[in-house]
Amino acid sequence: MTLVKQLSVMVENRVGRLAEVTGTIGEAGANILGFSIAEGENFGIVRFMLDRTDDAYNALKANGHTVSCSDVIALPIEDNPGGLHRVAARCAQLGVNIVYAYAFRKSDGAVLVLKVDDSARSVRMLKADGFNPLDVEELV
């Protein structure tokens, strides 16, 4: 099974708070591959895909940030019109429910990060369907 670790950080809705989080990650020597922010009333959740997840996790914890680690699927997608649609349409057919997603571009193509209801089952089905979820080495 190919799942990737992602860090989620609870960030108070206050000017400057995100910079404190990103500063900590930078000082830990971790490179942010992709990220997204989900906004709430008094806090947001910032999700990071990183090359050195453990280092960033420890540094965030040590600096008093509220952080959790969760599994997501990183799927390479075609970087051309219809690229996202082809994945979304297959997920629909396979009955894979997407909770949230974000995407980023790397030198050799685009990556779609997916949080799904049942990760293990979804990875199995996607693999059987010819998709090739990436591990962290392949992402960097």
Place this chain on the structure above:
Amino acid sequence: MECWNHKIETMGREDIERMQLSSLKELVSRLYDSSPHYHSRMREAGVLPGDIRSLQDIVRLPSMNKLDLRDNYPDKLFTAPPEDVIRYHVSSGTTGKPTVVGYTRNDIENWSESLARSFASFGLGRKDVIQVSNGYGLFSGGLGMHYGVEKLGAAVVPASTGGTKKQIDLIKDLNVTAIACTPSYLVHMIEVAEGMGLDFRNDTRMRAAILGAEPWSENMRRHIEDRMGIKAQNCYGASELSGPLFTECQEQDGIHIWGDLCLVEVVDPETGEHVGDGERGELVFTMLKREALPIIRYRIGDLSGITWEKCNCGRTHPRLQRLTGRVDDMIIIRGINVFPSQVEHVLGEIDEVTQQYMIVVESRGVMDNMAVQVELDPKAFTDDILALRGISSKVAKALQEVLNVKVDVQLMEPGSLPRFEGKSKRVIDKRVMM
């Protein structure tokens, strides 16, 4: 001016104070002789009944507060023989035991007298039909108002709380002319009536409302008066003092405190010393005629001032100015007392959150809204937003069960709320107080 008791309500300040001193001396002597608790409190304070020679000497007497009542649960402070007690009211426990207030026949009589004078002071009388929509039962609001209305000789409709549509039908069908309830309930009633296609101004004979048990604003008064075409009168009281006791007269310029029944001091909350005439401070009440449960120099926690200036209505008794807040952090939401300690206790029982919290109260439209912001326990943080929402709901449900008030719960990042050294200030009240 129509007075319920013209002689007493219009007597000069000197005469009132002479009555007060005479009642105070009698009260102190009685307590010293018949109450072991007060006897020892007075000995500790080094004061004997004979030391009370003027009203100023009252400062030599020990004060009491809610803790004295709670610690002496249920009736250890009572001084009347048990067979003379004819009623009990019980106020809900906040952090521990509830407080019990007992009444003799004279206590009920004086309570009703106080309200009858108040009702008459804004024009109510025998021809009125007054609907009491305060809660009946252990809470002193419903029955207190009820007896006051009967004393006045008006007809009482003992509607109690709830069943708003039925209440509105009764107002119409029984030609109700005045209602006693909380201001927020009356606002709710106005909305329900509109939904029923009823206009209080044209379809009923309503002309007055007696509103209290929670803070309300001048805006809210105007809203109610405009929408209902009535006079909305502010009412003051507290369960320890009996229940609802005093109201504004038709001038709506301060609440008349009947000096023959009740002596109010205003003290500096820090030093306990009297403030100057007309200055604001903590209210201290002595109920001069109470028999079952004596209330003497009771520090009630409300901040306000009194004036002895003669009212335009002709009445001479001191008037209570607008309340400006509380000494402690107690807040009143929709007629219900809420102590931060209750919130803290509930939060302490829930693993997913910490006890770092703030309470934010604001007026939403004309209703009060209470929000509790609480820091999440870092161990409970998850990437799953639905799970976080589930934690908020769980906390909200637990708070509502204990407080009897609907609460919006907002999870906060650990460490994001203010920390306090010494006395914490966990309540932000954005309402305009009345």
